[in-house]
Amino acid sequence: MSLMQLFRSRKEDNSAAIAKERLQIIVAHERSSRSGRDFLPAMERDILEVIQKYIEVQQECIDIKLDSQDGCSILEVNVQLPN
Amino acid sequence: MARIIVVTSGKGGVGKTTTSASIATGLALKGHRTVVIDFDVGLRNLDLLMGCERRVVYDFVNVINGEAELHQALIRDKRTENLSILPASQTRDKEALTHAGVEKVLNQLAKDFEYIICDSPAGIEHGALMALYFADEAIITTNPEVSSVRDSDRILGILQSKSRRAVENLEPVKEHLLVTRYNPERVTRGEMLNIQDVEEILAIPLIGVVPESTSVLKASNQGVPVVCNTDSDAGQAYNDVVARFLGEDIPHRFLEPVKKGFLQRMFGGIG
Numbered sequence: 001m002s003l004m005q006l007f008r009s010r011k012e013d014n015s016a017a018i019a020k021e022r023l024q025i026i027v028a029h030e031r032s033s034r035s036g037r038d039f040l041p042a043m044e045r046d047i048l049e050v051i052q053k054y055i056e057v058q059q060e061c062i063d064i065k066l067d068s069q070d071g072c073s074i075l076e077v078n079v080q081l082p083n
Numbered sequence: 084m085a086r087i088i089v090v091t092s093g094k095g096g097v098g099k100t101t102t103s104a105s106i107a108t109g110l111a112l113k114g115h116r117t118v119v120i121d122f123d124v125g126l127r128n129l130d131l132l133m134g135c136e137r138r139v140v141y142d143f144v145n146v147i148n149g150e151a152e153l154h155q156a157l158i159r160d161k162r163t164e165n166l167s168i169l170p171a172s173q174t175r176d177k178e179a180l181t182h183a184g185v186e187k188v189l190n191q192l193a194k195d196f197e198y199i200i201c202d203s204p205a206g207i208e209h210g211a212l213m214a215l216y217f218a219d220e221a222i223i224t225t226n227p228e229v230s231s232v233r234d235s236d237r238i239l240g241i242l243q244s245k246s247r248r249a250v251e252n253l254e255p256v257k258e259h260l261l262v263t264r265y266n267p268e269r270v271t272r273g274e275m276l277n278i279q280d281v282e283e284i285l286a287i288p289l290i291g292v293v294p295e296s297t298s299v300l301k302a303s304n305q306g307v308p309v310v311c312n313t314d315s316d317a318g319q320a321y322n323d324v325v326a327r328f329l330g331e332d333i334p335h336r337f338l339e340p341v342k343k344g345f346l347q348r349m350f351g352g353i354g
Contacts, residue, residue, distance in 0.1 A: 014273035015273065015274055016270070016273050016274060016275055016276050016277065016280070017273065019228075019229050019276050019280075020276060020280045020284070022229060023229055023232050023233060023276075023280075023284050024284060026233060027232075027233060027236045027284055030233075030236065030237065030240075031236070031240070034240050034244075
C-alpha cells in the first residue's frame with residue numbers, strides 16, 4: 001500500500017466473493033451431472049410433453065434445475081406460461 | 084510396498100512439475116528412495132526443472148517399447164542421493180503410454196523405490212489418465228483462481244471414477260489439496276480466493292500452501308528444485324508439505340501478508 005493508494009477508496013469490490021459464489025454453483029452443477037444424474041435432459045423433454053398436452057409452451061419457456069442444499073436435493077421446474 | 088503418488092491438476096501452468104520436482108527431492112532428502120516420472124509425453128519439462136536435461140539418453144517410452152532397459156533410462160540426481168528421474172519422450176505422442184507398458188515399468192520401479200511420483204500432463208487426455216490410473220495418493224495442485232479450482236474438481240471426479248482403485252473397488256485414492264501461487268496480500272484485499280474458500284469448494288484435506296514467490300522462477304532458471312532453497316518462502320513451504328506428507332503435524336504458514344515497515348507502507352517498496 002503506497003502513499004497514492006492510501007487516498008484511494010479502501011472499499012474495493014470483493015471479487016473473491018464473486019469467484020467463490022460462481023464456483024460453488026458451477027461445481028455443484030457439474031458434480032450432480034457426473035453422479036449419474038444424466039436423466040435430466042430426458043426428464044425435461046417428458047415434462048415438456050406433458051405440459052404441452054394442456055398448454056401451448058415452447059421449449060425455451062421451461063427451465064429445469066436440480067440443486068443440492070444442506071444435503072437436500074431440490075428439483076426446480078420453472079414454466080413461463082404464454083399470455 | 085512402494086507408494087505411487089500422482090501430482091495432477093487438470094489445468095496447465097499451476098505448478099505440477101514444480102511440485103513434482105520439489106516433493107520428490109524433499110522425500111529423497113529425508114532419506115526415502117524416490118523416483119519421479121514425467122508423464123508429459125511430447126512436452127517434457129521435468130528434466131529442465133531437475134537440471135538434468137543434458138543427461139537424457141533414453142526415456143519412458145523407450146523403456147515401454149523395449150528399446151532400452153529401465154536402468155539405462157533412469158537418471159540419478161546429482162545433488163540428491165536416493166533420487167532418480169525417468170524423463171518423458173520428446174518425440175512420440177501420448178498414445179505411446181500403453182496401460183500394460185506403464186504398469187510394467189511401475190512394477191519394476193516398485194522393487195527399488197519407496198515413492199514413485201508421477202508428474203501428470205495438463206488436461207484430461209490419455210497422458211493425464213495414465214499418470215493417475217495407478218495412483219495410491221494424489222496431490223491436487225490448485226491455484227486460488229476460478230478455472231483452476233473448477234478443473235481440480237473435475238480431476239477429483241476422474242480420480243474417483245477412473246483410477247485403478249475406483250475401477251477395482253479398492254480403498255479410494257488418498258487426496259491432498261496443495262494450493263500454489265497463493266498471494267496473501269491479494270487475499271486480504273478481497274482480490275483472491277482464500278484458503279478456506281478453496282478448501283470448502285473442493286472438500287479435500289489441505290496438505291500445504293505455497294506462496295507466490297520469485298524464488299520459484301529463480302529455481303527453474305537454475306534447474307534446482309525450489310525445495311532446495313531453504314531460505315525462500317516457497318522452499319520452506321514445500322519442505323513443510325513433504326513433512327506433512329510423511330505424517331508430521333505442522334501448522335500452515337505463509338497465509339498472512341508480510342507486515343511492512345512504516346516507510347514501505349508510505350512509499351510502496353520492493354518488499
